[in-house]
Amino acid sequence: MDIVVCVKRVPLTEEVDLVIDGQKKGIKKDQLAFVLNDWDNYAIEEAVLLTEKHGGTVTAITVGNEDDEEVLRRCLAMGADRAIRIEAGDTSRFDSFGISKMLSRVVKDLPFDLVFTGVLADDDYCGMVGMMVAEQLGITHANMVTAIEIEDGKVRTTSELEGGLGEVSLIELPALLAIQTGINEPRYVSILGIRKAAKKELKVMDLSELGMSDEELSPMAIIDEVYLPPETEGAQILAGDPDKIASDFLEILTKKGVME
Amino acid sequence: MSELFVVAEHRLGEIREITFEMLWKAGELAQEHSHTVTAILLGHEVSPIAESISDRADKIIIFDDERLKNFNADIYKETIAGLIEESKPILTLIGNTSRGMELAPCLAVRAGLPLATDCIDIMFKDDKLIAQRQMYSGKIFSDVSFAPSAGYILTIRSGVFSKDRIGDRQAEIVKKDFPLKDMPLKKDFIEFVETAAGDVDISQAELLISVGRGIGEEENISLVKELAEALNGVVSCSRPIVDKNWLPKHLQVGTSGKSVSPKVYIAVGISGAFQHMAGVSGAGTIIAINKDPKAPIFRTADYGIVDDLFKIVPVLKDRVLETKKG
Numbered sequence: 001m002d003i004v005v006c007v008k009r010v011p012l013t014e015e016v017d018l019v020i021d022g023q024k025k026g027i028k029k030d031q032l033a034f035v036l037n038d039w040d041n042y043a044i045e046e047a048v049l050l051t052e053k054h055g056g057t058v059t060a061i062t063v064g065n066e067d068d069e070e071v072l073r074r075c076l077a078m079g080a081d082r083a084i085r086i087e088a089g090d091t092s093r094f095d096s097f098g099i100s101k102m103l104s105r106v107v108k109d110l111p112f113d114l115v116f117t118g119v120l121a122d123d124d125y126c127g128m129v130g131m132m133v134a135e136q137l138g139i140t141h142a143n144m145v146t147a148i149e150i151e152d153g154k155v156r157t158t159s160e161l162e163g164g165l166g167e168v169s170l171i172e173l174p175a176l177l178a179i180q181t182g183i184n185e186p187r188y189v190s191i192l193g194i195r196k197a198a199k200k201e202l203k204v205m206d207l208s209e210l211g212m213s214d215e216e217l218s219p220m221a222i223i224d225e226v227y228l229p230p231e232t233e234g235a236q237i238l239a240g241d242p243d244k245i246a247s248d249f250l251e252i253l254t255k256k257g258v259m260e
Numbered sequence: 261m262s263e264l265f266v267v268a269e270h271r272l273g274e275i276r277e278i279t280f281e282m283l284w285k286a287g288e289l290a291q292e293h294s295h296t297v298t299a300i301l302l303g304h305e306v307s308p309i310a311e312s313i314s315d316r317a318d319k320i321i322i323f324d325d326e327r328l329k330n331f332n333a334d335i336y337k338e339t340i341a342g343l344i345e346e347s348k349p350i351l352t353l354i355g356n357t358s359r360g361m362e363l364a365p366c367l368a369v370r371a372g373l374p375l376a377t378d379c380i381d382i383m384f385k386d387d388k389l390i391a392q393r394q395m396y397s398g399k400i401f402s403d404v405s406f407a408p409s410a411g412y413i414l415t416i417r418s419g420v421f422s423k424d425r426i427g428d429r430q431a432e433i434v435k436k437d438f439p440l441k442d443m444p445l446k447k448d449f450i451e452f453v454e455t456a457a458g459d460v461d462i463s464q465a466e467l468l469i470s471v472g473r474g475i476g477e478e479e480n481i482s483l484v485k486e487l488a489e490a491l492n493g494v495v496s497c498s499r500p501i502v503d504k505n506w507l508p509k510h511l512q513v514g515t516s517g518k519s520v521s522p523k524v525y526i527a528v529g530i531s532g533a534f535q536h537m538a539g540v541s542g543a544g545t546i547i548a549i550n551k552d553p554k555a556p557i558f559r560t561a562d563y564g565i566v567d568d569l570f571k572i573v574p575v576l577k578d579r580v581l582e583t584k585k586g
């Protein structure tokens with residue numbers, strides 16, 4: 001069971017005031033901390049769990065710069081056998097289409113039974129790359145996967161639908177599965193673990209090695225402008241010291257008829 | 261003049277609300293730009309579903325076949341790609357749902373058309389298509405435009421457009437022969453599985469105290485439970501709390517959990533992602549407790565407390581208990 005997992009490094013944006021960059025095409029990222037995309041964390045864990053049980057290898061792959069190797073090292077520490085980084089310069093000039101083309105070009109030549117991606121990435125929230133890779137590889141797929149079992153040459157998946165309904169399918173290999181959060185409990189990664197994993201192979205490939213040019217990767221969807229959310233009336237903020245806040249809080253509950 | 265395609269979504273014989281919402285937006289765009297609205301309906305024995313949207317589209321193209329009884333993205337993709345090739349609609353709208361998110365990217369690659377997902381608005385500015393989206397958990401908005409193309413595919417977020425009928429339409433029904441009767445399938449539908457019901461039904465609660473990832477550690481959930489107990493309310497939660505197995509799935513609020521309609525919903529350490537907020541649209545009053553004043557939840561909540569939950573929640577609990585005693 002050889003599994004390729006496509007991963008992405010994303011900024012943490014909770015509790016920070018995001019600043020729009022000068023070009024209005026994105027946000028300023030130099031002050032932000034970065035992590036492995038939450039969905040991808042579950043995807044790597046799932047791949048490692050499956051190979052621990054059924055044998056085989058896990059390859060983590062990302063499109064990005066040297067800084068993005070940090071998430072590949074984390075994947076290696078979690079149990080991936082090797083990692084590949086596609087060096088394509090400034091990735092903001094690509095859309096999901098372009099990214100998926102690069103990934104499928106590399107994955108095509110790797111041995112694989114399964115390809116995993118996260119359902120989506122926490123930054124742009126597009127959720128397109130996985131299924132585009134599947135279509136480009138010409139393999140079948142399942143989305144929002146919350147359970148996986150290998151059954152003689154096939155894979156039994158549960159896909160989560162709205163309202164929490166699960167849809168169970170039996171799928172031929174090879175296949176691409178977009179992994180949903182909660183499918184497992186991703187293992188803890190220590191600094192020591194990351195240091196130990198430094199010996200594992202991390203290969204860098206650039207666009208010329210893929211035989212790809214900017215032209216064939218030119219975006220079909222372009223961000224014209226990003227901006228802060230339009231003002232809404234917003235919540236009425238309960239101000240003052242905790243005592244005053246508590247009084248206001250109780251008054252609201254009483255008024256709304258939920259305080260006996 | 262062109263056609264606007266809307267891919268109808270239905271499940272277990274019932275139309276999904278996103279279909280009405282897409283038809284509403286398509287109807288509005290059709291009025292503004294003299295386009296027509298064509299609903300695409302794939303399934304088995306779907307006449308009642310066609311009936312339910314017949315006054316919202318100008319045309320309904322139906323593929324009715326035993327093989328379409330269960331959703332299969334590959335079959336949908338091939339069938340719809342054929343239709344797109346034939347009619348060259350300027351827009352194809354698909355729900356940004358579990359199934360739509362599987363179908364749309366495959367279809368875009370297959371048909372060679374640009375795609376934007378999870379759109380919250382669609383405009384034509386000087387004939388140029390603009391899709392409005394959100395990034396970074398809703399903290400940033402973006403306008404997306406596209407390389408010139410004969411058509412575009414957009415997936416639409418649930419709950420952003422009206423479910424109402426727009427304009428006066430009477431659909432022409434076009435039944436087509438299903439062209440893929442012999443297409444080999446690499447994926448077989450087996451069954452549906454429901455979430456276990458559990459002992460409390462949060463959809464019936466009048467007062468919910470809901471806990472999110474801001475709680476940090478499993479053992480801290482007791483803080484929220486104590487506040488709920490003091491208030492005689494029921495505890496619910498956001499998805500990450502269920503993902504971590506800290507609380508059971510039947511307590512999850514949101515698109516992949518339950519929709520709730522309490523008189524008061526108190527959100528503690530929840531950022532307000534749209535998948536979460538979609539589940540509380542029926543709540544009477546929303547009170548959010550969050551230490552990040554920029555958290556998106558303050559945009560939709562009625563009242564906000566900007567503070568560290570570890571400081572304020574115990575104070576609130578103590579005050580409730582005192583008041584009850586006194």
Ligand SMILES: Cc1cc2nc3c(=O)[nH]c(=O)nc-3n(C[C@H](O)[C@H](O)[C@H](O)COP(=O)(O)OP(=O)(O)OC[C@H]3O[C@@H](n4cnc5c(N)ncnc54)[C@H](O)[C@@H]3O)c2cc1C
Nearest residue numbers: 472473474498499514515516517529530531536551552569
């Ligand atoms: C297909 C799909 C379906 C989904 N379905 C659902 C669903 O049904 N329900 C759902 O909830 N989510 C769902 N999600 C996930 C959703 O996108 C969000 O990731 C999730 O709602 C975030 O949960 P949260 O607000 O608890 O956590 P976060 O977004 O991490 O927010 C935590 C908040 O706590 C605040 N905080 C941190 N520490 C403190 C403190 N000490 N005091 C006060 N505040 C603090 C932070 O400022 C932050 O705003 C779904 C996602 C996808 C892709």
